[in-house]
Structure formats: C-alpha cells, structure tokens
Amino acid sequence: MKLTSLLENLKFEIVQGDIDKDITAVVFDSRKIVTGCLFICIEGARNDGHSYAVEAAVKGAAAVLVQKTISYPQNTDTTFIKVEDSRYAMAFISAAWFGHPAEKMKIIGVTGTKGKTTTTYLIRSVLEKAGHKVGLVGTIETIIGDRHIHAMNTTPESYMLQEYFADMVNEGCDIAVMEVSSQGLKLHRTQGFLFDYGIFTNLEADHIGPNEHADMDEYMFCKGLLFKQCKVGMGNVDDHHMEQVMRGHTCTLETFGIDKKADLMATDLTMTHDGGTLGTGFHVSGLMDFDAQTATPGKFSVYNALAAIAVCRHFDVPVPVICEALRTTHVRGRIEPVHVSDDFTLIIDYAHNAMALESLLSTLRAYHPKRLVCLFGCGGDRSKLRRFEMGEVSGKMADLTIITSDNPRTETPESIIGDIRTGIKRTNGRFVEICDRKEAIAYAIQNGQPGDIIVLAGKGHEDYQEINGVRYHMDERELIQDILKETVKKV
Numbered sequence: 192m193k194l195t196s197l198l199e200n201l202k203f204e205i206v207q208g209d210i211d212k213d214i215t216a217v218v219f220d221s222r223k224i225v226t227g228c229l230f231i232c233i234e235g236a237r238n239d240g241h242s243y244a245v246e247a248a249v250k251g252a253a254a255v256l257v258q259k260t261i262s263y264p265q266n267t268d269t270t271f272i273k274v275e276d277s278r279y280a281m282a283f284i285s286a287a288w289f290g291h292p293a294e295k296m297k298i299i300g301v302t303g304t305k306g307k308t309t310t311t312y313l314i315r316s317v318l319e320k321a322g323h324k325v326g327l328v329g330t331i332e333t334i335i336g337d338r339h340i341h342a343m344n345t346t347p348e349s350y351m352l353q354e355y356f357a358d359m360v361n362e363g364c365d366i367a368v369m370e371v372s373s374q375g376l377k378l379h380r381t382q383g384f385l386f387d388y389g390i391f392t393n394l395e396a397d398h399i400g401p402n403e404h405a406d407m408d409e410y411m412f413c414k415g416l417l418f419k420q421c422k423v424g425m426g427n428v429d430d431h432h433m434e435q436v437m438r439g440h441t442c443t444l445e446t447f448g449i450d451k452k453a454d455l456m457a458t459d460l461t462m463t464h465d466g467g468t469l470g471t472g473f474h475v476s477g478l479m480d481f482d483a484q485t486a487t488p489g490k491f492s493v494y495n496a497l498a499a500i501a502v503c504r505h506f507d508v509p510v511p512v513i514c515e516a517l518r519t520t521h522v523r524g525r526i527e528p529v530h531v532s533d534d535f536t537l538i539i540d541y542a543h544n545a546m547a548l549e550s551l552l553s554t555l556r557a558y559h560p561k562r563l564v565c566l567f568g569c570g571g572d573r574s575k576l577r578r579f580e581m582g583e584v585s586g587k588m589a590d591l592t593i594i595t596s597d598n599p600r601t602e603t604p605e606s607i608i609g610d611i612r613t614g615i616k617r618t619n620g621r622f623v624e625i626c627d628r629k630e631a632i633a634y635a636i637q638n639g640q641p642g643d644i645i646v647l648a649g650k651g652h653e654d655y656q657e658i659n660g661v662r663y664h665m666d667e668r669e670l671i672q673d674i675l676k677e678t679v680k681k682v
Contacts, residue, residue, distance in 0.1 A: 301369070303393045
C-alpha cells in the first residue's frame with residue numbers, strides 16, 4: 192500500500208524524504224521492524240518507540256512516523272514524518288491499512304465503570320439469536336467466529352483492533368460489539384472509525400492514579416469521548432454522572448433507567464430463584480412494552496439488560512428473542528452459577544475490590560439466604576488498603592468468610608491473608624483461613640447448608656494463579672469438578 196494512502200486523513204509534516212513509496216507492513220513494536228515497513232514511534236509508560244527511530248532506518252524501514260523532535264539520520268532513504276500525536280495517527284493508519292473494516296459492519300461500543308462485560312455478552316447473545324453474526328472485543332476475550340482470543344487489554348491497541356475488525360469481516364460478521372475503556376479512549380485506540388451505537392452504563396471512582404487518570408474529571412471526560420465518536424448514544428439516566436459524561440456529545444441521545452423517567456424503563460422488579468440460579472424479573476416500558484427476566488440477580492443486572500434492549504431495538508429484534516437471550520445468558524465470572532447441589536447456590540464472580548464486593552454481597556443478601564458465605568483472597572504487590580477494606584466488607588456482610596489465596600505474585604499468601612485478617616477483625620464477622628484455594632473451595636462446598644449462597648470472589652473469568660512471576664493454570668470450575676469427583680470417590 193502507498194504511504195500517501197495511509198496518511199490521507201491526517202495532518203503531517205514531511206521532515207525528510209518523500210511519501211510516494213510502497214509500504215510492506217505497519218509496525219509499532221521495534222522487534223517487528225522489517226524492510227519496507229512504516230514504523231510508528233509510540234511513547235509508552237515504560238518504553239518510548241522514538242528511541243528506536245534510527246534503528247528502524249538502519250534496518251530498512253521505508254518510513255518512520257514520530258511526534259517528537261529527534262536527531263534524524265543522514266544518508267538514508269527512510270522518510271521521516273512528524274505528527275502531533277502518533278497514537279492518534281496510528282489509529283487512522285491502521286484503519287486504512289486493513290481497508291476500513293469498521294465501515295463494513297455495525298459497531299457497538301459499551302463504556303462505563305461496571306457492567307461493560309456483561310452488557311456486551313448480552314448484546315451479542317440477543318443479536319446472534321436473531322440471526323446476526325457478531326464479533327466481540329472485551330475484557331475476557333475477543334471472539335471472531337469460532338476463535339476465542341485471550342484479552343490482554345479491555346480495548347486493544349488500534350492496530351490490533353483494526354486487525355480484529357478485518358478478521359470479523361472475513362468471517363462474515365455483520366456486527367461487532369466491544370468494551371470501550373477510558374484508557375482506550377484516552378490513548379486514541381478507537382479513533383479511525385465511527386461507532387454506530389455507544390452505551391454508557393455507569394460511573395464510579397476507579398482507574399485514578401499513576402499511568403491511569405489524573406482525577407475524576409479526566410476519567411469522566413475520557414468516558415465521554417465515546418459520545419463524540421458515535422451516531423447514536425444511549426445512557427443510564429439514573430447515574431448522576433451521566434450529564435457530565437455526555438457533555439458536548441455529538442450523537443443522537445437516548446436514555447434508559449429504573450428510577451428516573453427515561454426513553455426505555457424497567458419497573459416492577461422481582462427476585463427469582465430457580466434451580467440454584469438467581470435472577471431478576473421486570474417490566475419494560477416506554478419505547479417497548481413487555482415482561483423480561485435476567486439470568487443474574489440484582490438491580491444492576493436489570494440496567495445491563497436495559498442497555499442490551501436499548502441497542503437491540505434498533506436491529507428490530509423480536510421481543511421473544513430478546514427475552515430468551517436475557518433469560519439464558521450467563522457471562523463467565525460475572526455472578527456465574529455453578530451447580531454443585533440442589534440444596535445451596537454457588538456463584539463465581541470477579542469482585543476483586545471492596546466496592547465490587549460490597550455491591551455483590553448486598554445483591555445476594557437481598558435473596559435472604561440461610562447463610563451468605565464469601566470466599567476470597569487478594570492479589571500480591573498491590574495496595575494493602577484493598578485487603579483491609581475487602582476484609583472489613585466481608586466481615587460485615589457475610590455470615591462466614593473463608594480467607595484464601597488469590598494471585599500472591601511476589602508476596603507470600605500468608606502475609607496477604609494476615610492483612611485481610613486485620614480488616615475482618617474490625618468487625619464481628621466469623622471467618623476461617625485456608626491458604627490453598629482448592630482446599631478452601633472444598634471446605635465451602637463440603638460445609639454448605641440448605642439455603643446457603645456461597646460466592647467465590649476475586650478470580651471470576653481468570654484461569655490462572657500467579658506466583659513469583661509465573662502463571663500457573665487454575666480454573667475454579669475445574670477445581671470444583673475435581674472436588675466433586677474426589678468427594679464421590681471418598682464416599
């Protein structure tokens with residue numbers, strides 16, 4: 192592809208050389224530089240691609256794109272191009288390189304602090320049941336046809352995102368739904384195309400600190416960028432941050448909610464408990480009118496369902512299809528039920544901080560279990576405050592806490608458990624300590640009582656345990672099945 196074609200939607204300065212040349216590859220990783228490529232210098236948290244600009248020329252790069260003033264090598268055929276922001280430029284270059292695949296599908300973006308993952312899976316489930324072929328990009332994985340690709344970032348770098356879109360088009364997808372993180376928006380990973388639909392779920396203080404967002408205002412601003420990059424925006428009107436998030440939006444705006452008047456509303460919420468699965472029933476009113484039920488408990492599950500209904504309405508999905516998808520869709524590690532007994536309910540969830548754990552336990556407490564049992568640990572090389580807070584939350588809200596190991600990383604599990612113990616001792620909550628996570632889960636199952644709700648918190652969709660820099664395979668679902676088999680053998 193011609194360099195001129197890759198640069199067609201960008202403002203740039205030709206520092207050296209000419210742009211009338213062929214490009215064999217687009218590269219932003221210095222380890223992948225090849226002869227004839229365009230090397231894009233990206234400034235990261237740890238490494239700066241500008242340090243490899245001269246090396247790229249030596250290795251035969253046809254062109255190098257920079258945003259900083261550097262010492263340009265002499266006696267080279269390499270073209271040097273300067274732009275204001277190389278990440279922004281890379282998004283447009285990547286879109287052009289892959290033939291603008293987003294223009295060949297309907298693109299749905301979901302942003303917010305919580306609910307992104309569940310909402311994207313709900314949307315995908317509804318639309319696929321309606322006959323569409325839907326690609327997905329998110330926190331857990333990227334799904335392209337039958338391929339499930341483990342996710343490293345909620346929103347991948349723009350080059351990878353465009354490559355995913357191109358693969359989706361080749362697989363026959365007509366829709367792509369994706370989680371859009373505030374970091375992804377801040378770092379221009381979603382530039383180079385226009386979302387057809389953007390969804391705002393909610394906002395809470397999160398991702399604020401070094402290498403993330405400077406403060407809450409920046410966090411809200413970045414979330415709001417989605418609604419300057421989509422045709423139709425849909426927002427949770429009950430969230431008090433929505434007005435500020437939507438400030439300056441350029442899209443047609445629709446709303447959904449429960450407590451405040453909205454275009455699409457849920458009323459008459461009821462709790463359901465069927466065969467170990469906790470759910471929520473509700474009535475949809477406003478732009479649509481029908482009864483529905485989620486496969487997960489709590490008010491927040493209804494918000495996720497409303498978001499999915501709001502966007503799927505635009506695809507003329509029949510109501511029975513919507514209802515069937517909402518009633519049957521479970522998301523891995525998001526209040527995921529695992530059947531182990533007809534007497535009690537066991538759930539796996541990703542709650543890994545105090546805020547998420549409190550929300551989860553409050554939701555489960557509303558189902559009036561005989562006992563609410565909470566099993567969790569905390570990650571090593573992370574804030575001790577999180578450990579104290581999670582211990583205190585579980586001590587206050589659970590009838591029994593089982594403290595165990597999570598991802599100890601370079602710390603000892605015992606020291607992390609000690610910190611959690613400090614937090615739980617601020618309460619009168621009952622607790623036991625079982626360092627080995629499999630043994631802890633076995634204890635929870637073997638001591639389950641009729642009417643209990645047992646939640647395994649923290650790991651969620653993760654299928655590994657990290658110890659001293661090494662990731663070992665560990666899937667709680669597999670551990671549960673092993674425990675059940677071992678229990679049968681003993682009997």
